[in-house]
Amino acid sequence: MSTIRISEDLKNLLYSLPEIDVESLLESYRKPMRQSIRVNTLKAKEEDIVSMLREKGVELEKIPWTRYGYWVVNNVNVASMLEHVLGLVYIQGAISMAPVEVLSPKPGELVLDLCAAPGSKTTQIAQILQGEGVIVANDVNAKRIRALSSNVQRCGIINCIITQADGRKFPLWAKSFFDKVLVDAPCTSLGIVSKDWGAAKNWSFRASERLSKLQLSLAISGFDCLKASGTMVYATCTLSPQENEWVIEHLIMSRPNARLESIKLEGLKMNKGLLEWQHKKFNPEVERCVRVYPYEHEAEGFFIVKITKEGEGS
Ligand SMILES: C[S@@+](CC[C@H](N)C(=O)[O-])C[C@H]1O[C@@H](n2cnc3c(N)ncnc32)[C@H](O)[C@@H]1O
Incomplete structure (x- = not known):
């Protein structure tokens, strides 16, 4: 079997995660999903x-x-x-289909996909809407938007508006507007290393921490675009608590009307969100987040959380 190189920082991260089976994870990285x-x-x-x-x-x-x-x-x-x-x-990817199931859009709803390219989840949302309602599929990256646009067209979708904007600015023109919001955030991709070994070789705490600030801003922005009683799903395909539990902890601190909901999906092995990592204790609600590891289904690793907006204001 081929040898995969992983950075020192990544080794330290993996051995700091309380429940993960590091040997199985490294073996899954070497095999195609x-x-x-x-x-x-x-x-x-x-x-x-x-x-x-x-x-x-x-x-x-x-x-x-x-x-x-x-x-x-x-x-x-x-x-x-x-x-x-x-x-x-x-x-x-089989696990990549889970966040949209958790979001559970309904025909007729207004849905925002804040980080949408290349469109796996946008096209999945459109399929569930069955042509009724509207999806706004946004991404910041012009090249990736070309792929998004071609996928939307290939799938025969007619109720999707594609926008190119920094997702952090979306509340400027769409505050409290959407029934459902998906924030499938850019991340350090530790759940899909078997597709991109570079993610393991170059992984660093510094990059993960830098990205977590962007992720938090995107999560807050997505939340502010929700109507009262709306639902948002925040997801990443990485394992680092800095980009997952830390982001959600800070989202609920800055938006007290955010409620974390429990997630049920048939047949999917789900681990609870971490309550503690590297001497940091997270809010007990964070346990409602879900972690899926790549070796559990010979597929991607994901972090998924379902959030509802209580009452008015943001
Ligand atoms: C994990 S990928 C999204 C995958 C997509 N949801 C799918 O299922 O096909 C993250 C995306 O976030 C986009 N992104 C990064 N920074 C952003 C920002 N500030 N605003 C909006 N999108 C951003 C990236 O260009 C990338 O396409």
Whole structure:
């Protein structure tokens, strides 16, 4: 098996995490993740797409925690198939489908995806909205917005507005406006190292701390864009408490009307948010956050938290 290089800082981080199985994690980093897809019911019926793929030799198994999600059990490269080009399927990590299930958008709602490119979750939200309601899909990066735009088009979505802005400024024009907000924040990517070994080789406490300030501003901005009683999901694909529990602790400190909700998803192994890390104690509510480790499903690692906005004001 190939050898993966991990930075000294990352070694120190991993051994500081109370519950993680470091050996299993490092082994998962060396292996490719299981392939998974979402069938796009905006283009055709789920059963028709599934039988089309099965006829072409793709072996599929339902993913229990998400609608329309399937594991590809055999070694077929779905990315090179016509069904992918036509937008009948979207290649998306199995755990990456969980945050949108937690957000649970409903047809007719106004949804903001604050950090949207390249659009896995935007297209998933659009599928659940079934053409009713509007998604504002925002990202700061022009190059990544091109990929977002092409994915939105490929999936046949007509109710999505794409914006290019720094997400931290969104409350200037959309304060208390949205029913649902997703903040899938930029992060140090320790949940997807098997796709990008550089994330492990270059990982540093300093970079993680710097990023956590941006993440907190984005989380606060997303929260301020929520209507009263609205729901926000904050997610990262990293394991560092600095970018996860620390951000949420500071969000609830600066926005006392933010409530953390418990998360239930069938069949997904979920670990509670950490209450303590490196002598820092977090608010007990932070336990409601969910951590998923890459070795638990041979898929990505994720941190997910569901937040509701109580009453008026922000
Ligand atoms: C984890 S990725 C989002 C993945 C996307 N949600 C998906 O499921 O396909 C984080 C994104 O945040 C964007 N980003 C970074 N800083 C931002 C900012 N200040 N405002 C808005 N987006 C930002 C990055 O360009 C990147 O596309």
